[in-house]
Amino acid sequence: MTRTILLVDDDQKIRTLLKTYLEKNQYEVRLAHDGASFMAEFERFRDEISLCILDVMLPDTEGFALCQAVRRRSDVPVIMLTASAEETDRIVGLELGADDYIGKPFNPRELLARIKAIHRRSGQERSQTPRYFRFNGFTLDVLERSLIDPEGAASALSGMDFQLLKLLVEHPGEVLDRSRLAEVTRGRDLGPLDRSLDVQVSRLRQRLHDDGKQPALIKTVRGSGYVFATTVSASHAL
Template sequence: MNGMNRKILIVDDDLKTRTLLKAYLERNQYDVRLAPDGETFLSEFERYKDELSLVILDVMLPDTDGFALCQTVRKNSNVPIVMLTASSDETDRIVGLELGADDYIAKPYNPRELLARIKAIHRRTGIEGPTTGGRYYRFVGFTLDTVERVLISPDGEVVKLTGLDFQLLKMFLEHPGQILDRSQLAEETRGRDAGPLDRSLDVQVSRLRQRLEDDGKHPNLIKTVRGAGYVLSAEVTISHV
């Protein structure tokens, strides 16, 4: 499987759930395929199995169940599997994991929680973001040393960063060109969600723009995507030296 693939196949019999999940994950740069039942899922799985980076299986389906699909997938592929279930019964979770699922999430769930699980699995499998472990991130003349936690400007000057500045910048550099929503950024940098009236993240982004001499009124580097979040518009290279 190509390490750059971010193709997810989801089977869920609820149209609204499928549609909302597809829109949310596509906003986060995933290629999403949908199936309303087990038969369609198996057909899609057979078609795309060599390209998939993850499958999401609803336990309750009209023609079969997620456990049977999990078994079938595991016989043919090592692709990571996340199980969705409306049951609060721990037995479902245990059965799913015993059959080869990688993770489990109970309905109803917050899409951001599912996204966090997907990212965690992808990080473990080397798909999510640059995982080379390189020390230096270089972009538009700047160099971020992630060991010394120092940012060097194109002029060779040290740019002073707070701990939050560093975390935020590193997250942007790990996801160049990818829209990162406000809640995602807040959870990563502060360990909590950002409410609709919480402007602290916007202040933080504004401060980081100043550090990077990125015009706050017309930023070219960290751009605001209205209604979606922020995106780093720069090529990033990673190296050990």
């Protein structure tokens, strides 16, 4: 799985060196040369970025300000780069939400080790499951286990309702058979006369304002199961 790193540094040699080195180690690297270009890249590719590397001293701003801006928008990991030997710079960076700090000059192998350690700690090596799934004006927050309606009101989902909706939004357009849905929501298969799954689907349709007689979102596939018949977008940030 390719992970994307966004790097900002005003030194072209450093940018080129790190891009070449990290790409050899199976990372995709996007580059910026100042604060403005960094923020433009960050906003454009925010959902793809797994880590940011910020130089402290930039022509138009400080890396500290960029770190604050990132933290207001996302919990993506941040590594600060600095040529300063001041301990206070490291402390300030960490207080503003940076995950690690490395001084210049540095060995690219050390930076790579720091990146891998942060990815392990954040769980991104194990899972890239997004937090938010958006469809038809609704947003499912898988961390809070809540459903946000088109008006912005959030409501908690019960265990089985949450598991069912999560499975549906993760597989839009895919026919999910009844046995698979039952295994995920109940941990067991359904008996031939067990209608509990149908009741649960009906309840979820009501929450999504989906007409039970002519559903547009959760459609029944006779003899098979159900399909989530809408477009779903996923992201790590709201």
